[in-house]
Amino acid sequence: METTLLILFIAFLVFFVIQFVYQSFVFTRFSFVQSKKDTPKSIPVSVIVCAKNEFENLKKHLPVLVSQNYPNYELVLIDDASNDETLDLLEEYEKQYSFIKLVKVKNNEAFWGNKKFALTLGIKAAKNEYLLFTDADCCPTSENWISEMTSHFSFKRTIVLGYGAYDKIKGSFLNKIIRYETVLTAIQYFSWAKIGKPYMGVGRNLAYKKSEFFNVNGFINHIRVRSGDDDLFINEAANKSNTAICYNPESFTYSKPKTTYKDWFNQKRRHVSTAKLYKGFDKFQLALFFISQVLCITLAIILLSFQYNWIIVASVLGFRYIFNWIVFGYGAAKLNEKDVIVWYPIFEIILIITQIRVAFTNLIFKPVHWK
Structure with missing residues (x-):
């Protein structure tokens, strides 16, 4: 027993060191970075929004999209074979605003229900080289959204990763968990983009040059995967030289989060299913972070239950939480999500359990994707 506990103790210290390396050498690259204000640009931009049965959301969000404080943009609205009043609403806006281009997508037997097919048609229809994406259920936080996101483009920087936040629901514990995971x-x-190893972005707030899309033949390498129009594309197209990040609060977009654990769980299943297609290094670093996180906490609990070197174990674990709290806190503050900091230790455990459930569920049942 003594030998076994010694092995577990050494393993605990190893996984703690791995976690510490992630926090101190990776995540601090974002959390402690000084905010840099780039010069606003007036390059021609095509804002692309793909919608499928999003009448209610578009009715609220289109007024913000058409009133952006930006001198030169077109709004490409894609109706992906909606069967509600979405198309009627988009046609009304097309008549009112000359800078709106409407793309009507009919069901295609080969690509039925595939958002990537609809997005591809919208990208090809866009007249401008610079593209800015958001979802129909998302709303920019300010009229300077386009200006903030495009300010990070340069001759070399042709991909801009933005932040897609979720609305805060007062009194909802699940809402805090969802926003914690998002942060x-x-x-x-x-952080990985700052290091020079960008591996994903979110379609709720993402920009890139059209040439980047065609350089990797669009979504063709993962067209049969229903999700991943954002993270799989970025994983394939982004690199150290061409990627910038934007985290000015005026560049954020907000959308409604899930309101039940079941819906959130199913959403996570769809998101996680694309990670297996990431590049080898990206899968490795994500898996190493998660495994070291799980085993560091699990081994600490086991060692403390046997009171084995409990002072050292408790001290190391306490240091881990304090240090992680600080790093996470600074990062969350940059993203206007300070209220989730308080619950960090509890949310970490809940998210770990949920991720394990998602992994096992996805092994048995295939997740459902685009509407």
Whole structure:
């Protein structure tokens, strides 16, 4: 027993060191970075929004999209074979605003229900080289959204990763968990992009040059995967030289989060199903972070239950939480999500359990994707 506990103790310290390396050498690259204000640009931009049965959301969000404080943009609205009043609403807006281009997508037997097919048609229809994406259920936080996102384009920087937040629902514990995960994910992909290893972005707030799309033949390498129009594309197209990040609060977009655990769980199943197609290094670093996180906490609990070197174990675990709290707190503050900081230790456990459930569920049942 003594030998076994010693092995577990050494393993605990190893996984703690791995976690510490992630927090101190990776995540601090975003959390502690100084905010840099780039010069606003007036390059021609095509804002692309793909919608399928989104009448209610579009009715609220289109007024913001058509009133952006930007001198030169077109709004490409894609109706992906909606069967509600979406198309009627989009046609009304097309008549009112000359800078709106409407793309009508009919069901295609080969690509039925595939958002990537609809997006591809919208990208090809866009007249401008610079593209800015958001979803129909998302709303920019300000009239300067386009200006903030496009300010990070340069001769070399042709991909801009933005932050897609979720609305805050007062009194909802699930809402805080969802926003905690969103912040953690953003800190991860922003940090790796700063290091020069961008691996994902979110379609709720993403920009890139059309040439980047065609350089990798669009979504062709993963067209049969229903999700991944954002993260799989970025994983394939982004690199150290061509990627920038944007986290000015005026560049954020907001959307409604899920309101039941079941719906959120199913959403996570769809998101996680694309990670297996990431590049080898990206899958490795994400898996290493998760495994070291799980085993560091699990081994600490086991060692403490046997009171084995409990002072050292408790001290190391306490240091881990304090240090992680600080790093996560600074990152969350940059993203205007300070209220999720308080619950960090509890949310970490809940998210770990949920991720394990998602992994096992996805092994048995195939997740459903685009509407």
